[in-house]
Structure formats: structure tokens, C-alpha cells
Amino acid sequence: MPIDPRQPYDPANIFARILRGEIPCKKVYEDEFVLAFHDINPQAPVHVLVIPRGAYVSWDDFSAKAPAEEIAGFVRGVGAVTRQLELDGPGYRLLVNMGGHGHQEVPHLHVHIFGGRQFTTMVPA
Ligand code: AMP
Numbered sequence: 001m002p003i004d005p006r007q008p009y010d011p012a013n014i015f016a017r018i019l020r021g022e023i024p025c026k027k028v029y030e031d032e033f034v035l036a037f038h039d040i041n042p043q044a045p046v047h048v049l050v051i052p053r054g055a056y057v058s059w060d061d062f063s064a065k066a067p068a069e070e071i072a073g074f075v076r077g078v079g080a081v082t083r084q085l086e087l088d089g090p091g092y093r094l095l096v097n098m099g100g101h102g103h104q105e106v107p108h109l110h111v112h113i114f115g116g117r118q119f120t121t122m123v124p125a
Contacts, residue, residue, distance in 0.1 A: 002105060003105065005061070005107075015049075016055070029050075029077070033052060033053055044114040050081055051109060052074045082113060082115075092115035095111070
């Protein structure tokens with residue numbers, strides 16, 4: 001079920017628990033601002049999620065409230081992950097689902113990185 005993006009941040013959400021080390025993940029990269037790990041249900045040969053360490057429900061929440069340093073750190077972190085995965089040559093796709101119409105299911109901001117194959121259609125019909 002998609003989330004209501006206006007809900008307050010829920011510290012019990014699954015990505016918050018991964019950040020606290022309470023449940024495992026297949027870690028790809030981490031730094032001061034982000035953690036990146038493989039999606040549990042991959043939709044492409046490479047499907048990695050990048051999350052900010054800060055407590056933000058969604059892209060809307062993050063873009064409105066995060067300090068500039070955290071926004072820069074997050075964008076730099078996504079770039080670092082794509083280069084570490086050697087996707088900068090062949091290319092890749094980034095996706096952020098936001099709220100109901102975006103079909104966001106986990107209420108902690110995450111960017112999906114898809115790679116390892118050719119993508120064509122922008123979004124399903
Ligand atoms: P979204 O619909 O954008 O909120 O995407 C949530 C994503 O999180 C989905 O692609 C799930 O497969 C993924 N996911 C959910 N739980 C886990 C988990 N424990 N570890 C890794 N990925 C997860």
C-alpha cells in the first residue's frame with residue numbers, strides 16, 4: 001500500500017531499522033550522509049536503493065526541510081554509488097516514488113538506481 005506522504009516520520013519504518021543496524025541489508029556504499037544497499041526484490045540486473053541518514057519521509061519532506069549540506073551530501077552520495085557500480089559509462093536510471101500516485105511504499109526517502117540493461121519506456125502505461 002502506498003504511504004500518505006504527509007504522515008510524521010515513523011522511526012519504526014524498515015529503512016530506519018536498517019540504518020540502526022537492527023535488520024541486515026546487502027550494503028553497497030555508505031558515508032556520512034547516505035547508506036546504499038541492494039533492493040530485496042530487484043527489478044533490473046542492478047537495483048540499488050540510496051537513503052539519507054536523516055529522518056525524512058519522502059522527497060517532498062527532504063526537499064522542503066533538509067539543510068543544504070544534507071541535500072548536497074545525498075546527491076553526491078547517489079553519484080558515488082553509481083560510479084562505484086561502474087554505471088557511469090553504460091548509464092542508468094534513477095527513480096523516486098513520492099506518495100500515493102508515486103506508489104511510495106516505504107516512508108523513508110529513497111532513490112532507486114536501476115542499471116545493467118537498456119531501458120526504453122519512460123513509465124508504464
Ligand atoms: P517504493 O515503492 O519506492 O517505496 O520502494 C520500496 C522498495 O523497497 C521496494 O523496491 C522494495 O523491494 C524495497 N524493500 C523493502 N524492504 C526492503 C529491505 N528490507 N531491504 C531492501 N529493500 C527493501
